[in-house]
Amino acid sequence: MTKTTFYNFTLFDGTGDTEDTDSWMTIDDETGKIIDKGKGDAPQSDQSIDLEQQFVMPGFINVHCHITSHPDMFNGGGDESETESAIFALQSLRQLLKSGVTFVRECGTRYDIDIKLKRMMDNGSLTHVPNLLPSGRAFSMTGGHGDGPHSAYLVDSPDEMRKSVRQNLKNGAKIIKMMATGGVMTPNDYMEDPQLSVEEMRAGILEAHHKGLKVAAHAEGNPGIQNAIDAGVDSIEHGFYVTEDEAQQMIDKGIFLTPTLNAELAIPEEGTGILPDWEVAKAQNAIDDTYNNLKKAFKMGVKFTCGTDAGTPFNGFDKTPRECELLTRVGMSPAEAYRCSSINSATLCGIQEERGTLEIGKFADFQVLREDPLADVKAVQQEDKAVYLNGKREF
Numbered sequence: 001m002t003k004t005t006f007y008n009f010t011l012f013d014g015t016g017d018t019e020d021t022d023s024w025m026t027i028d029d030e031t032g033k034i035i036d037k038g039k040g041d042a043p044q045s046d047q048s049i050d051l052e053q054q055f056v057m058p059g060f061i062n063v064h065c066h067i068t069s070h071p072d073m074f075n076g077g078g079d080e081s082e083t084e085s086a087i088f089a090l091q092s093l094r095q096l097l098k099s100g101v102t103f104v105r106e107c108g109t110r111y112d113i114d115i116k117l118k119r120m121m122d123n124g125s126l127t128h129v130p131n132l133l134p135s136g137r138a139f140s141m142t143g144g145h146g147d148g149p150h151s152a153y154l155v156d157s158p159d160e161m162r163k164s165v166r167q168n169l170k171n172g173a174k175i176i177k178m179m180a181t182g183g184v185m186t187p188n189d190y191m192e193d194p195q196l197s198v199e200e201m202r203a204g205i206l207e208a209h210h211k212g213l214k215v216a217a218h219a220e221g222n223p224g225i226q227n228a229i230d231a232g233v234d235s236i237e238h239g240f241y242v243t244e245d246e247a248q249q250m251i252d253k254g255i256f257l258t259p260t261l262n263a264e265l266a267i268p269e270e271g272t273g274i275l276p277d278w279e280v281a282k283a284q285n286a287i288d289d290t291y292n293n294l295k296k297a298f299k300m301g302v303k304f305t306c307g308t309d310a311g312t313p314f315n316g317f318d319k320t321p322r323e324c325e326l327l328t329r330v331g332m333s334p335a336e337a338y339r340c341s342s343i344n345s346a347t348l349c350g351i352q353e354e355r356g357t358l359e360i361g362k363f364a365d366f367q368v369l370r371e372d373p374l375a376d377v378k379a380v381q382q383e384d385k386a387v388y389l390n391g392k393r394e395f
Contacts, residue, residue, distance in 0.1 A: 002029045004391060007042035009051035012374060014058040014342030014357035017335040019374055023056070027364045032390025034364050055372055055379070057338065058358050059102025059130075059365035059387065060320045061345035064216075064237055064258050064307025067092040068110040068151075071316045079149070082111040089113050093129040095317035096310070098395045100380060100387055102365035103131040103356075105307070105349050107177045107216055107237065108138030110150045115172040128394055131365075133349050136173040138218075139164065139204060144195040145183040145218060152179075155196070158203035165204040169211055175349075176208045178233070180217040181224030184267060184282045184312075191221035191240065191286065201231035214348065216258070220286075222246075229255060235305065235348055239297075240264065240290040247297040256305045256348045259294055261326035262319045263309035270314040279313075294330045304330075305348050306341035321380040334377040364391035 007024035024042035028035045042048065067089040068080075080088070089109070096104055106114040114134035120126035139161065140146040142154045153164040165176060178201050182189030189195075205215045214235070217228035221241040228236060229249050235256040236242065242250075242257065250257065267275060267283035298304060304327065310317045320341075327337035346356025355363050368386040371379035387395040 002047075003027065003035070003045040004029055004047040004049065005042050005045035006049045006051055006056070009054050009056045009368070010372070011037075011358065012055065012057040012335070012338070013359060014338060015359070017333065017374075019055070019372075025056070025358070025364070027391035029391065032363050032392065034358060034360050034362055037358075037360060051368055055369040056358070056366050057369070057373055057380075058342045058356060059367055059389070060100050060306060060341045061103040061105070061349065061356060062096065062101045062307055062310065062320050062341075063105040063235070063305045063345045063348055064107045064260055064309050065092075065096065065104050065317070066108055066309070066311030067104070067106060067317070068113055069311030071311055071314055080110075082113070082150075085110050086113050086117070089117060090129070092311070092317045093117075093132070096320070097128070097130045097387060097389070099318040099320050100367040100385065101130050101320050102387070102389050103133070103346075103349065103351065105133040105175055105345075106135040107175075107218075107307075107309075108135055108146060108151060110137070112136040112171055118174075119172065130389070131355070133174050134172065135175045135177045136168045136171055138177040138179060139196065140179040141195050141200075145179045145181065145186045145189060155200060155204075158199050161196075161200045161204040162207055165207040169207065169213070174213060176204060176213065176215045177237075178204060178215060178217045178228075180219040180228040180231075180233075181221055183218060183220060184264070184279060187276070187278065191282065192224075193221075194224045194227055196227075198227045198231045201228060201233065205232045214350070229253070237307070238264075238309075240286050240293065242293050242297050242302075244296055244300065247300045247302050250297075251301050254303075256303050256344060257294075257297060258305045258307040259290070259327070259330070260307055260309040260323075261290070261329075262323050263312045263315045264290060265326065266312070266314040266319075275313055291329060298330050298332065303344050304332075304340045305345045306337075307345075324380055325377045328377050334374050337377060338373065365389055
């Protein structure tokens with residue numbers, strides 16, 4: 001076994017609210033895992049790397065991405081071939097990694113490309129990309145949010161849902177994504193429009209849970225948020241109009257909330273005069289309510305995760321650092337915002353024993369910053385930061 005020791009840095013390990021100065025961390029080069037760490041004089045290793053008093057923190061876990069969707073092609077790239085979509089997906093993953101994201105949970109991918117890429121990662125033929133939890137195509141009703149070419153299973157009964165989820169699991173999906181409401185980007189529906197029914201979602205959730213896998217529900221308004229809770233989902237995606245009663249139910253049932261704040265904000269910030277007026281108005285009209293509702297939910301104790309909905313308009317694959325800034329507008333400290341990724345997102349993805357925080361026995365997925373991320377949440381937006389995956393530098 002050869003070892004590499006990093007030393008002379010300040011460590012935020014992702015578990016609490018504080019940092020350790022004058023830190024060191026030793027990595028097993030073969031496994032990529034942390035085998036020791038401490039403060040003060042570093043032990044001798046096969047290789048030692050001086051981080052020159054910079055700041056080390058965990059790589060981000062982004063639990064809501066669409067790696068085949070183009071943030072600057074406002075049909076989402078729906079006319080692309082599978083080959084074109086696959087090449088774009090690889091570019092998206094690399095951009096995520098450069099921004100500090102070391103693990104991605106997909107939430108709906110064209111042509112099941114994420115499943116195929118994950119297969120390549122597992123056999124070692126695809127490297128230098130973040131770790132990936134693939135969803136395959138999402139699940140929508142006919143004419144619902146996400147009904148697009150090659151991007152969704154269209155299901156209109158519990159039996160259709162059951163069969164389609166079984167097929168998706170057979171294909172290799174490790175997370176199931178369902179559409180419980182309309183959305184910002186879909187014409188002729190709204191956030192408050194319920195879509196997949198409780199019975200339809202419950203049939204698919206049961207199949208996923210039989211395999212020990214989790215289900216995420218796109219749910220922006222009501223009654224769809226309540227429908228998703230009643231059906232038994234594991235995470236509410238967006239949740240802009242979550243009520244206090246629903247927040248309490250989520251706490252009681254251990255349901256996570258992924259607010260995707262950058263996705264909502266980017267549309268009125270950058271899309272006015274470019275995107276259709278109806279699309280801009282949907283997002284703009286929801287912003288104040290979103291922050292009011294999410295502040296209450298966070299204060300009550302709902303567990304938030306970190307996800308950007310990357311691939312939606314003007315919402316590129318480098319925006320995870322900005323999502324942390326936006327989470328502080330919900331009332332979080334920088335450390336609390338980062339823990340949405342390091343602890344909560346890892347737990348939601350079922351990888352908390354191996355990833356998410358920089359502790360002994362876990363993979364050394366981390367980013368190195370010039371400025372203190374606990375003092376300034378914008379420090380993580382550094383464009384030329386170093387990013388390490390399994391202890392090896394990628395950027």
